[in-house]
Amino acid sequence: MHRSAISRLRALKGCAGNLGTARYATSTAVASRPSTPGFFSWLTGEQASSFPPLEVPLAGVAFPPSLPDYVQPGKVESKVLENGLMIVSEASSNPAASVGLYLDCGSVYETPISCGATHLLERMAFKSTRNRSHLRIVREVEAIGGNVAASASREQMGYTFDALKTYAPEMIELLIDCVRNPVFLDWEVNDELKKMKVEIAELSKNPEGLLLEAIHSAGFLGPLANPLLAPESSLDRLNGDILEEFVAKHYTAPRMVLAASGVEFEELISVAEPLLSDLPQVPRTDEPKSLYVGGDYRKQAASQLAHVALAFEASGGWHKEKDAIMLTVLQMLLGGGGSFSAGGPGKGMHSRLYLRVLSKYPELQSFSAFNSIFNKTGLFGIYASCGPNFVHKAVDLAVAELIAVATPGQGFPFAPHFVYCIGYFCLCSILDRAPPPPLLLFVAVTQEQLNRAKESTKSAVLFNLESRMIVAEDIGRQFLTYGERKPVEHFLKVVDEITLDDITSIGCSLIRSPLTMASYGDVLNVPSYESVSSRFERRGKLLARCLLKVAIDPNIVINLQQHLDSLRRNGRTAEAMDLHEKT
Numbered sequence: 001m002h003r004s005a006i007s008r009l010r011a012l013k014g015c016a017g018n019l020g021t022a023r024y025a026t027s028t029a030v031a032s033r034p035s036t037p038g039f040f041s042w043l044t045g046e047q048a049s050s051f052p053p054l055e056v057p058l059a060g061v062a063f064p065p066s067l068p069d070y071v072q073p074g075k076v077e078s079k080v081l082e083n084g085l086m087i088v089s090e091a092s093s094n095p096a097a098s099v100g101l102y103l104d105c106g107s108v109y110e111t112p113i114s115c116g117a118t119h120l121l122e123r124m125a126f127k128s129t130r131n132r133s134h135l136r137i138v139r140e141v142e143a144i145g146g147n148v149a150a151s152a153s154r155e156q157m158g159y160t161f162d163a164l165k166t167y168a169p170e171m172i173e174l175l176i177d178c179v180r181n182p183v184f185l186d187w188e189v190n191d192e193l194k195k196m197k198v199e200i201a202e203l204s205k206n207p208e209g210l211l212l213e214a215i216h217s218a219g220f221l222g223p224l225a226n227p228l229l230a231p232e233s234s235l236d237r238l239n240g241d242i243l244e245e246f247v248a249k250h251y252t253a254p255r256m257v258l259a260a261s262g263v264e265f266e267e268l269i270s271v272a273e274p275l276l277s278d279l280p281q282v283p284r285t286d287e288p289k290s291l292y293v294g295g296d297y298r299k300q301a302a303s304q305l306a307h308v309a310l311a312f313e314a315s316g317g318w319h320k321e322k323d324a325i326m327l328t329v330l331q332m333l334l335g336g337g338g339s340f341s342a343g344g345p346g347k348g349m350h351s352r353l354y355l356r357v358l359s360k361y362p363e364l365q366s367f368s369a370f371n372s373i374f375n376k377t378g379l380f381g382i383y384a385s386c387g388p389n390f391v392h393k394a395v396d397l398a399v400a401e402l403i404a405v406a407t408p409g410q411g412f413p414f415a416p417h418f419v420y421c422i423g424y425f426c427l428c429s430i431l432d433r434a435p436p437p438p439l440l441l442f443v444a445v446t447q448e449q450l451n452r453a454k455e456s457t458k459s460a461v462l463f464n465l466e467s468r469m470i471v472a473e474d475i476g477r478q479f480l481t482y483g484e485r486k487p488v489e490h491f492l493k494v495v496d497e498i499t500l501d502d503i504t505s506i507g508c509s510l511i512r513s514p515l516t517m518a519s520y521g522d523v524l525n526v527p528s529y530e531s532v533s534s535r536f537e538r539r540g541k542l543l544a545r546c547l548l549k550v551a552i553d554p555n556i557v558i559n560l561q562q563h564l565d566s567l568r569r570n571g572r573t574a575e576a577m578d579l580h581e582k583t
Helices: 003-008 039-044 117-123 134-143 165-180 186-205 207-219 240-250 265-276 321-334 352-358 388-404 414-430 447-464 468-482 488-497 500-511 529-549 554-569 573-582
Strands: 076-080 086-090 096-103 147-152 157-164 256-261 295-300 306-313 336-338 364-373 378-386 516-521
Touching: 076 265, 086 265, 086 468, 096 165, 096 468, 117 147, 117 157, 117 186, 117 240, 134 165, 157 165, 157 468, 165 256, 165 265, 186 207, 186 240, 207 295, 207 306, 207 364, 207 378, 207 516, 256 265, 256 468, 306 388, 306 500, 321 352, 321 364, 321 378, 321 447, 321 488, 321 500, 336 352, 352 364, 352 388, 364 388, 378 388, 378 516, 388 500, 388 529, 447 488, 447 500, 516 529
Parallel strands: 086 256, 295 516
Antiparallel strands: 076 086, 096 157, 096 256, 147 157, 306 378, 306 516, 336 364, 364 378
């Protein structure tokens, strides 16, 4: 649901102005007086010019019509061609337009031979075609003041063109030509491969991006484990022939959506249909299946910091729409960020990770929640970076925060939640195990925190949808995923309906899946995978036992705890355990 707007969560600034009934020149006290000749006017013999007062409307200016009080939202119209390709458009009063061609194709479809093709195709976008050279493409885009871009992900690819809607036919024709008819000239391919080598070599300067890549290869078996960034070992093998074969196999009509924002549907159809109707009708292949298994990735590198990421499976992905939206709200609720933020004062300061972690532990360089959602599965976790001597504590904090969001809070009656917490400490004491950090219990998600996260999620998505490029991308990706474009009101309604119980439920489902862990830099002090994973498993079982066996009356629990403490102090641990089982 609104996967493009959600995954980016950009903040866009705009300015609004009021149109008056007449158009006036800028008023200044000096300009309202007739100008006097200056020294150079006297020297050249020029006459002084006289202007009318600035309060007088300019003659011969056609006034624009007044805007209505209410403007009807643009209607989304679509058509499926005979070969299975979808054409979609949303009308807009905006003078500019954005057109995009989106494909159900990404690194999940790569084979060992074509590994890295998606990354290279992204860089080869808008290069030479059968009808145009790369120079001609650049000149045509410049001539209309346009902007072109390409993006690649594990499951989808997109090519976009943004310009004034006056040039919509030129935009559509050039975009389709660049996607349908690339020639992959050897010198252009080799030039991009050299740039990719530099890009991969610079990857060490972006540890967070490196870990997010590594966590996919560690957590999944199958296509989702394929790297999105081409591995260095594949660069010597990739060439134009491999790209041509990959495009011929996967750039088929049933896997394409041509989406536009700000273009009239009839105009879009009249231009695009003749250019796309001759694509062969090929049955749409099913997406390769991946299996989430969890795992560990570690890489020792020359770095003054240790970078760690903990993640779990977000089962269902975008096809479980409500769960995917709940994960988006959960990410906003946890929030986080770096020790220094350039986004302005107050940015993210009310998120849980900022209030409970970043503001209390200056040793942390960054501490933030992330998610990566696909069609049928996904990942959700926490990324942290700090000095090597603090990394063990950073992992403890990440573990505690992930378990805390799965802890029942205000959505449960007070007495059971109080008993739940007391019973947890009782059982830890009986089993001679260290209790969790204080921030784990009694500090579950509150209704105020949830309301703030929901409002932040809605505002971020609505701000994103003010961009015509994001609107076009949102339309294209939703049609690829759902076969339709769901209105933004549907998304807002789902967000409003999320409760504390929903957050607890989605948190529990996350930590019940196997742990995926990735670390980079000075990793000598990073806790072992087994020790971290066992903490989630052990605490999950302890929580379940407490919920089943602890009495509901808090007074009974407090008295029981006092009696159990007395038995344990006297060395009667076996009797204390037996008493606990009976009660």
